[in-house]
Amino acid sequence: MSCARKQLMVAATIALATSVLIAPRQAKGDDTYVKIQEMVNDLGGSANQKANNGKVLKCVNGGTKKITIKGGTYQGVYKNCREYGRTRDGEVMISVGGNETSAAGSGKQGTPSDFVYLASTGDIDELSRMLKKNKKLANATATADNNSGGKTYNFSALMTAAQNNHLEIVRLLVNSGANVNALSSGKVSALWFAANKGNTEVVKYLISKGAEKNVQDDYGMSPLMAAAVRGHLDTVNVLIKAKASLDLKHKDGDTALFFAIAEKHTLVALALIDAGAELNIVNKFEATPLLLAVDRMDFRVTRRLLEIGAKAGFEEAVQIAARDQDMKDLLNNYR
Numbered sequence: 645m646s647c648a649r650k651q652l653m654v655a656a657t658i659a660l661a662t663s664v665l666i667a668p669r670q671a672k673g674d675d676t677y678v679k680i681q682e683m684v685n686d687l688g689g690s691a692n693q694k695a696n697n698g699k700v701l702k703c704v705n706g707g708t709k710k711i712t713i714k715g716g717t718y719q720g721v722y723k724n725c726r727e728y729g730r731t732r733d734g735e736v737m738i739s740v741g742g743n744e745t746s747a748a749g750s751g752k753q754g755t756p757s758d759f760v761y762l763a764s765t766g767d768i769d770e771l772s773r774m775l776k777k778n779k780k781l782a783n784a785t786a787t788a789d790n791n792s793g794g795k796t797y798n799f800s801a802l803m804t805a806a807q808n809n810h811l812e813i814v815r816l817l818v819n820s821g822a823n824v825n826a827l828s829s830g831k832v833s834a835l836w837f838a839a840n841k842g843n844t845e846v847v848k849y850l851i852s853k854g855a856e857k858n859v860q861d862d863y864g865m866s867p868l869m870a871a872a873v874r875g876h877l878d879t880v881n882v883l884i885k886a887k888a889s890l891d892l893k894h895k896d897g898d899t900a901l902f903f904a905i906a907e908k909h910t911l912v913a914l915a916l917i918d919a920g921a922e923l924n925i926v927n928k929f930e931a932t933p934l935l936l937a938v939d940r941m942d943f944r945v946t947r948r949l950l951e952i953g954a955k956a957g958f959e960e961a962v963q964i965a966a967r968d969q970d971m972k973d974l975l976n977n978y979r
Contacts, residue, residue, distance in 0.1 A: 683711050683720045683736070684765055693766060703727045713765060756784035763801035763817070766810045771801075775820050782820035788828075797829040806846050807837035814846055824855045831861045839867035839883065842876030847883065857888040864895040872900040872916065875909035880916070890921040897927030905936040905945055913937075913945045923949055924956035932957030938964050938971060946971070950978040 686701070686709055687693040698712045704727035712719045722732035759781045762771050774781055781801070788799040802822040805813040814834070818824060827833055835855040838846040847867070851857060860866050868888045871879040880900075884890070891899050898906075901921045904913040913933075917923070926932050935957035937945040958975070965971040 680718050680761065680765075683713070683718050686711050686720065687713075707731070707733075713767065756781060757786040759784040760786040760799065760801045760804055763810070763813055764804040764808050766808070766813065768810075768813050768816060771813060772816060775816070779820055782817050782822040783826065785826075796832075798826070799828050800826050800834070802826065802834045803828060803832070803837050806834040806843065806850065807841055809838075809841065809843040809846060811843075811845050811849060814849060818849075818853050824850055824853050825859070827859070831859070833859045833867075835859065836861060836865075836867045836870055839876070839879050840870035840874060842871065842874060842879050844876070844878045844882055847871075847879055851882070851886050857883060857886055858892060860892060864893060866892045866900070868892070869894060869898075869900045869903055872909065872912050873903035873907055875904075875907060875912055877909075877911050877915065880904075880912050884915065884919045890916060890919060891925070893925075893927075896929065897925070899925055901925075901933050902927060902931070902936060905933055905940060905942065908940050908942055910942055910944050913942070914948055917945070917948050917952070923952065923954040926956055930957075934958060935961050935964070937961075938975070941968060941971060943971065943974065946974060950974070 684693070687696045696711070698710070700708050700710045703709055703722075703725040706726045707722070707724035709723075709725045709732070710721040712721075717737065720736040722734055722736075725732045759771065759774055762774075783800065783802075785798045785800045788796045788804075800822070802814065802817045802824070803826075805817060824835070825833060833856065835847060835850045835857070836859060838850060857868075858866055865873075866889070868880065868883045868890070869892070871883060890901070893899055894902075899921065901913060901916045901923075902925075904916060923933055932954075933956075934946065934949050934954045937949055938961040958979075962972070962975050962979075965975050
């Protein structure tokens, strides 16, 4: 098998390995959650949602939108709002939980699916109110669509809060009895979701509460791998400090170091190398960290690997380096 083919196959494992779950699935024939998610998205990223709540915002191609989320009520007022290839004009209002019948899920007040969804929005006041009435909701779960077009079951309120970087909600749920090590049907934990998104403070908190650092999903991806493939250096450093296993293997034999190098996250790769990650692992496609680093023309990582004794894949790396004289010279210095 050619070196180029090996690298393509390694890259494909990265695409297969990353799966981010999104909002709970709406009931058949009901687009309530879709509309709510759209309004939440209209507020911007999680860092801007609080500041933009209730404000008139400009739409990308003209017009305005005003999204107000208060308690379990979601209101969107659109005035000739043109963006993303469509125009919206009018008002949308949805109430979830509270004193009104839920427009989604089972139609009952305070359903688990309502609770899980609210955990994704940052509405801590409504969540606190619901928990006071029913503490069992701390471990509520729902069904979620995933980005592979399938369904994920047992998606908990803690998982969605961790994924959306709502630290105070994560604290509230854990203090109310949420299981920090609960797994979705894909064997994914709240810590995994937080690490995948680079939500470092959430990762720290969950670890302090006993979250399993080395849980692996159905593909064999650990929280450290999930953070490494996304390039979340701060999160990777927290997991390293917490003694997460550096050399767990993905189903194709890739470690966190493979993923960091393959995606050219140089600083992440260097952090893993300096922490003691195994350098001479060979995955099922016969690729090695050194081979990947040379293929990606990452001089800093290649040099560090060579300095501390990486050998596996050296001769193939020399062949790949032939296309770049500087890389070729670097390798020849360590022959």
